[in-house]
Amino acid sequence: MTERRLEGLVALITGAGSGIGAAVARRLVADGAAVVLADVAQEAVTAVAASLGARALAVTADASSEPDMQHAVAQAVERFGALHIGVNAAGFGISAEVLDMDLEHWNDVMRVTLGGVFVSCKTQARQMVRQGGGGVVINIASTNALQPAEGLGAYCAAKAGVAMFTRVAALELAQHGVRVVGVGPGLTQTPATRRFLESPAASEAYLANIPAGRPARAEEIASMVAYLASPEAAYITADTFYVDGGLLTRNYPTLAERRLTGYEGADFLKTLERERAAR
Numbered sequence: 001m002t003e004r005r006l007e008g009l010v011a012l013i014t015g016a017g018s019g020i021g022a023a024v025a026r027r028l029v030a031d032g033a034a035v036v037l038a039d040v041a042q043e044a045v046t047a048v049a050a051s052l053g054a055r056a057l058a059v060t061a062d063a064s065s066e067p068d069m070q071h072a073v074a075q076a077v078e079r080f081g082a083l084h085i086g087v088n089a090a091g092f093g094i095s096a097e098v099l100d101m102d103l104e105h106w107n108d109v110m111r112v113t114l115g116g117v118f119v120s121c122k123t124q125a126r127q128m129v130r131q132g133g134g135g136v137v138i139n140i141a142s143t144n145a146l147q148p149a150e151g152l153g154a155y156c157a158a159k160a161g162v163a164m165f166t167r168v169a170a171l172e173l174a175q176h177g178v179r180v181v182g183v184g185p186g187l188t189q190t191p192a193t194r195r196f197l198e199s200p201a202a203s204e205a206y207l208a209n210i211p212a213g214r215p216a217r218a219e220e221i222a223s224m225v226a227y228l229a230s231p232e233a234a235y236i237t238a239d240t241f242y243v244d245g246g247l248l249t250r251n252y253p254t255l256a257e258r259r260l261t262g263y264e265g266a267d268f269l270k271t272l273e274r275e276r277a278a279r
Contacts, residue, residue, distance in 0.1 A: 003031075005230045005232065006033040006230060008032070009033045009085055010033065010083050011034070011035045011086070012035070012038060013028070013088075014038045014063040014069075014087070015038075016035075016048060017039030017041040017045035018041070018044055018190065019192055020188060020218050020221050021037070023217075023218035023222040024087050024089060024221070024226075025052060026048075026052065026219075026222070027223065028226060029053075029056060031230070033085065033229075034055040034079075034080040035049075036056075036058075036076040038059045038061040038068075038072045039061070040061070042058075042060040045058045057075060057076075057079050059071065063088065063116030063119060064115045066119055069119050069123040072123075082131050083135065084128070084136070085135065085138070085229045086121065086135070086137040087137075087138045088137070088138070088139045091113035091117075091158070092112060092113060092155075093113070093155030094108070094109055095152060097150065097255075098153050105154065106153075109158050114159075114161040117139050117165060118165060121137050121139065121165070125169070125173055125176075125178050129178065134176065134178055135179070136179040136180070136229055136233075137180045137181075138181055139162050139166045139181070139183075140221075141162040141183065141184040141240050142159040142184050142186075143247050144156045145163040146248060147248060150254060151255060159184075163182055166181065170237045170238035174237060179234075179236065179237040181228050181236055182240030183221060183224050184240050184242040185221045185244065186210065186243065187206055187210065187215040187247065188215055188217070188218055189217055206253060208253075209247065209250040209251060209252065211245060211249060211250065214245065216243060220243060221243050228241070
C-alpha cells in the first residue's frame, strides 16, 4: 500500500454506516483522505464517523433522494472545501421469485440500489465539474451484475444497471476529467451477511462455488476502491472490477441446490428487509 496516497482529497461515501461502505471510509481515511459518510441509519453512520476522528463527518441521507445528496455534497464542501471522490455503496436486495415478487418490492430495490447510484453519481459529479480539476466516482456493483441468481431478479437487474450506468456516465464525464468506475464484490463478510454465513447449509452451498474457498473481507473490497480512487488509477474509467475470489468462474447455486442442503426458501435478504421496514 502506498502510504497517504489520498492526502488532501475529499470523499463522499454512501451506505457508509456499515459493511463495505464503512470499510471504504476507514481505508480512505487511512490513506489520507477526509471523508463524509452518508447513510439512512443515523446512529450507525455517526458511530463510524466518530471512530475516524476529525477528518470524518456523518450525514444522514438517503442515496436516492436528490435533496439529501445535494445536502451531503454541500456538507463536504463546507467542511472540507471540495469533493474529489464519490463512492456509492448504498443498496439492498429482496429475495422473491418472479412469480411472487410484489411490484412495490421491485420498485424499492430499483429506487435505492440503481436509482441511488444515479442520484449520488449525478450530484457528486456536478460538484466536481463546478470546482474543476476532475475527480472519480466509484459505484459498487456486484458479481450479480453478470451472474443470475434465482430469487434475486430485482437485485441482479439493479446491479447490472449499475455496471452499465457506470459505463455511460464515464463516457459523458470524461470531457470534464471525471472518471467513473465500478467495483463488483462477490460474497463478502458484512453485518448483512453474517447470519447467512453462519448457516451451515447456506454457507456450504455458496462457498463450494468460490475457488478461493472463503468470502471476501470488506477491507479487501475497500482496497480496490482505494486504488481506483488514487492517482495510480488515473487512466482507468468505465470498467467494473470484480473482487470475488474467482466466483465468476463457477455457477451460482440454484434454489434446488440450496434447498437440498437444508436451505429454507427465502434467503437472508427477505429477513433483513423485514427488519429494515420495522425500524
